[in-house]
Amino acid sequence: MSANNSEENLSGSQNRRITWDGCSVLLDINDGDRVLFARLTAGSKIKIGDKNCSLLPLIGCPFGSSFQVEVGAEGPFLAPLIPNAQGNGLSEKTDDQTMEECRDNRALVDNNTAQSLTGEDIDGMRRKGATGDEIVQALIANSATFEKKTAFSQEKYRIKKQKKYAPRVLLRRPFARSICEAYFKKHAEKIGFLRVDTLSLLPSLANVTAHSNVLVFDMLEGIVTGSVAERMGGTGYVCNPYCGTTPLPISIVRMFNFSDETCKRILSASLTELQPSDGENSTSGDQLVDECNIKEQQNKDTVSSSAKDLFNMEEISTTNMETDNNVAASPKCAKTVKAGEKAPSETIKHWKEHGFSSLIIAAPNLDAWDIAKDLVPLLSYSAPFVIYHQYLQPLATCMHNLQSNKMAINLQVSEPWLREYQVLPSRTHPHMQMSSSGGYLLSGTRISSSDQN
């Protein structure tokens, strides 16, 4: 029964629901205020506010569990948070909220005199072993204006104090969705301003599924490669083409916790290796080499800065992370397979013989047509492709050229639009801030340019 198979697959690292030593995790601090990646090892730590806590208590816990920063005898630490104990203080308040709210803020003056507890009082409480929640309660009790606030306002106040004095950490599994959102929020330029809804359209429009052979030109540090590999479940192949001699960096792929089987199917190959050797479809060899050298120089400039920035993004203050940069996902096992190895010649031969089943190009700072004219011919006929760009014009030009050269049909330039809502009783409305652009997509299907009868 296929359901039993899925249970077996669950024990594969991709679907594991409990953390393990060496796994990559996403830490969500204070309900999305701050999100960062970490690798769970005995020595790894996290800094929240001014407190440094060890991540050791998080190993062996289910994804989705929460922790709260507490201060103990040996310093700050992360204590497991049991959701039932917290209750949803909110649900107790729903009765208040459905009644008419008669309070308002006409008498409230914001002059910083309402709170009678001082910073020293709070430190004193901590030294006596008060929990974060107890401190929040004390702050509320000592606020002269708290009772005068509206119910909504009281809730906001309580949440604000809790975030400062009892910050919470939520342990999340890294998936394409969460990785993309974390990067888009903080370092959007590293992933070429690719928003999560745009990213979600790539594997759909390119029909990525098990047993596919997907050609992915990824200049976004590997986030597209990772999200494609995630949808193939250790079957098929993902090929990252490159010009010249150096594959592009795909460091984000390491965050996905991929199994060895998946990693060994993420390969790289040079354009000259992938193109037909008799040169019938390509431009002349010399011209190609010159173009490639230019691209390679651009790539080199981006490689070194991106490696350093990855550490900043991950914010780990342990040496383990620095040595990990050149080593595969799990530090324990020296034989672990690394994603992005050069493709063996039999695999390249297979791709040349059958063509790729789809193509994704994500090069938001390069000319789209320039890349498409070389890579679209490597696709099987009727194979879908999708090109992501942060600007509209290069895609419009590329679409026009594909049409006039009769290389593709079903061409479409589109722009996804995403809006998030706050849904609360009597307070439902779209978020006050939103992303105005997630980039543009050109999708189409390859056809043979020669007429057939």
Added chain:
Amino acid sequence: MLPTDSTKTLSFNRCITEGDLVIVYERHDVMKAVQVSEKGVLQNRFGMFKHSDWIGKPFGSKIFSSKGGFVYLLAPTPELWTLVLSHRTQILYIADISFVVMYLEIVPGCVVLESGTGSGSLSTSLARAVAPHGHVYTFDFHEQRAASAREDFERIGLSSLVTVGVRDIQGEGFPDEFLGRADSVFLDLPQPWLAIPSAAKMLQQDGVLCSFSPCIEQVQRSCETLKSSFTDIRTFEILLHTYEVREGHLPSWQDGDGVLASLKGCKKRQRSTNGQENSRPQTVLARRMGETRGHTGYLTFARLNCIR
């Protein structure tokens, strides 16, 4: 539709055979799904096409009719299927579908529960995402629609990945056999809050639920109900704006003929009358299409609370 092993993937070497489903492409907004048979014939405005001419040709081929018109034969994909399937109910389109599959964290091997099945548009993409070893269990309370969906999945070769059940999920909840087994649950129901408690019992820890509702009142009520067992509750709307792209020439305001022509809304190439060079620089122009879909529905996602 989906390759069951590497030999069935799209390839230069894989040709159309009897029994295959092909998508006949006339234009980007005129397409049709056709089952290939030895004696079959397709009639359209371009003329008559014999299926026998198609057999043995690769997918993506250009096929001419008796009258000289042509169409393309494409391999079916969930995206193309969504555009050609028969609408028994309002369907979900690619923007919502793609976002749902990513946000529900569906990967190969997952078990997904869905209700209602409707016309099977989303189910097809769910099947693609869970293949080869996962499964989609989809339920609809309308017996005939469930049967039509079952037939469709049979036709497109997805019956091993999708099981259709007839059940009133709002009234009865999901069947007990799925308790704690679902990685993700998708609800497209008029009163999803009635199904949410059952969905919570079906989900694995940290599993994700999605509810699709056209009206904000439904969303508000669903979010209220979600608060007791779920966390990370987020509501979105997503649209896909399409662009029209054409080649054209934008004349200079000093070019008298050009200005006159543009006032008349003439898009044809200008022919000069005073000895200037005939070929005007053409640029590629892009702009959004006029009227577009403004709303499909709100997507509310939530993660099952972790209880230790």
